Amino acid sequence: MAKRHVMAAGRAGFALLWLFSAPLVRAESPTPARIPLRAAVHVHSTVSTGTLSPESLAQRAERQGLDVLILSENFTLRYDYGLRPLEGILKYGVSFPSVLDYGIERFLTELREVRRRHPKLIIMPGVEVAPHYYWTGSLLAGDLTMHNAQRNVLVIGLEKSEDYARMPARGNPHSFVWDGKSLANAAPFLLLAVPAIRLWLPRRREKEAWRHSHQTIRRMAAAAGLVLTAGLAANAWPLTSPRFSSYDAQAGYRPYQAVIDAAIERGALAFWSMTEARDFSRHSFGPLTVTVKTDPHPDSLLLTQGYTGFGGLYQDTRRVTAPGGVWDQVVQARLNEGGPVPTMIGEVAFHGLQDAGKDLDRVYTVVLVTERTQAGVLEALRTGHAYAAARGDGDILLQLDEFSVSDRRRSAGMGDRLESEGGRPVTVRVAVSAADRDAHPVRLRVIRAGQVVGQIEGRTPLRYELTDGDAPADRWLPYRVEAIAQSGELLTNPVYVLKVKSKK
Incomplete structure (x- = not known):
């Protein structure tokens, strides 16, 4: 049975105990100190569907105390529907503002200029890619439906126009191929x-x-x-065809895997975006009606491989991050396979101030970097040295002051791994406070491999120490923390622990 020891921060006795016990926890090897940076991830500007220019976004980010601004401009928003079997010829298309329409090189050049004017703010390029959509039904029957136009992958960190040029997406003609349909188009x-x-x-x-x-x-x-x-x-035009037809409902996740593979191959990060957000609308064209819908798709985390991570905290309903949910299942599966473990980020999904309750500082991803550069941010996001925090209606922002797991000989922090020999218990230490330094009700939960192994309710600032002697041995176990206030939420990436039995 896990032993729990709880004390409120600020009591002198506890502070002294904490101070004198610290030397007992030693890292096996020196690790570089990490600096916390506040990042807004998934931000749109006037380059695509946002209402603020990149310059205005940079100014606003600096006023709100952000350190990192990660753009996620819509890569392409070109859609068309054709009459079969000549859908490549007899078709009608619509287009909305996107990077492809704006111009890739123009986008990157403008970004470089904004960076030059704001050297203290790390501004990173990124695109939101919806690589595939498909049609079902018909106009005459009144049930024509476009599916998955908002099933997106965030690609972050590409700096060269050629890296974007052939991104495999339905609206990008440079990624199309010659096939039998090309002859029909000719x-x-x-x-x-x-x-x-x-x-x-x-x-x-x-x-x-x-x-x-x-x-x-x-x-x-x-x-x-x-x-x-x-x-x-x-x-x-073009006479070439997309790799995956817009009339093929059986393409599954192959178009998305192609985008993930292309992004990772070019050195970018690829995050599944807001996998449980819904999108539904109907549009009338005289007597004709078209339905546009994207259903929640948390199974994307299980059915694709090699992606960097996913958006786990955003302003919508979420179940993926619940204890024992899809996130925990994916993490444990990847640990068992010995492959890279997907990391979690927060998504602000900011388009402009016209959306009620939206602003750059509503959802943070706090990255713990070894260097204050774009490369440092990319490394922290890739390795899980990050946590996410969201403000609620009461404007409470929780912040993580400590999260570590130790066996009294070695210690590991978020995103790191700890191998504990001898089967000894491990100790989890967590400290959470509010950005306004005030006292707010909060509930902390420590989740080990999908199971809640410890929890406490109190007021910020709050410290929690859990001694876990029941963890199974000889397999990697992820420990993560969830903190929920009356109006605020915080999620961490895991610390990975392997308890190795003593050798006789």
Whole structure:
């Protein structure tokens, strides 16, 4: 049975006990000191669907005390629907502001200029990619539906335009391929252009009088054919096809895995974004109705591989991070496989001040960096040296003052690993306070491998110490912390512990 020892911070006796017990916990090897930086992740500007320019965002971030601003501009928002079997030719498309429409190089150049004017703020490029959508139903039946237009992956840290150019996404023609559909898209040239050209050219064998009398009619018909050819060809352009058809409901997560692989290969980070957020709307075009919907997709964390992490804290309903939920299942599976473990971030999903309850400082990702650079931020996000905190309606912002796991010989912090020999108990230490330094009700829970092994309710600032002697041996166990106030929330990434039995 776990033994719990709880005392409120601020009591002198506890502080002295904590001070004198500290030397008993020694790191096995020196680890670099980490600096906490406040980051706003998933921010849109006027480059895509935001209402504030990158310059205005930088100014606002500095006023709110942010250290890092991570943009997540919509990569492409181009959608089309075509009449089958000539959907590549007879189609209607719409487009909304995105990086592809704005210009990739223009976006990166503007970002460099903003960085130059704000050297103390780390501003990082990123895009929000929805690589695939598909259609079901029909216009005539009134049930035409576009699925998954808001199933997104955040790609963070690409600095070169060529790294974006062939990002495999449905709206990016540079990522399209030649296939059988490409021949169908070229049909206007074969079926209309060639006959039109033959009509335009004079025929030698025709009698002079016949040729002159019908030349005008032939050329008018030829001109009409050429204009129609040009219009259909323009509508079908490019003649290449997306890797995954918008009429294929069975593509599953293959388009998303392609984006993840492309991002990781180029040295970027790839995070699943807001996997439980819903999107639903209906749009009328005269008597015709189109439904647009994206259902929650937490299974994406189980059915894709190699991604850096996911958004675990944002202003919407979430169950993925519940004890024993999908997050804990994925982490344990990756630990058992010996592969990289997905990390968790907070997403502010900021588009502008016109959205009630939205601002850059509503949801933080606090990154613990070894150096105050973009490379340092990327390393911290990749390795899980970060936690997320969100303000509620009461504007309470919780902050993590300590989170460590030790066996009295060695100690590990968030994102690190601890191998404990001899099967001895491990001690979890947590300290949480409020940014305003005031006392607020808060509940702390320590979660080990999906199970709540300790919890306490108190007021900030609050310290909690848990001695866990029941942890199973010979397998990696993730320990993480959840703190919930009346109007605020905090989630940490895990500390990974392996208890090794004594050798006889």
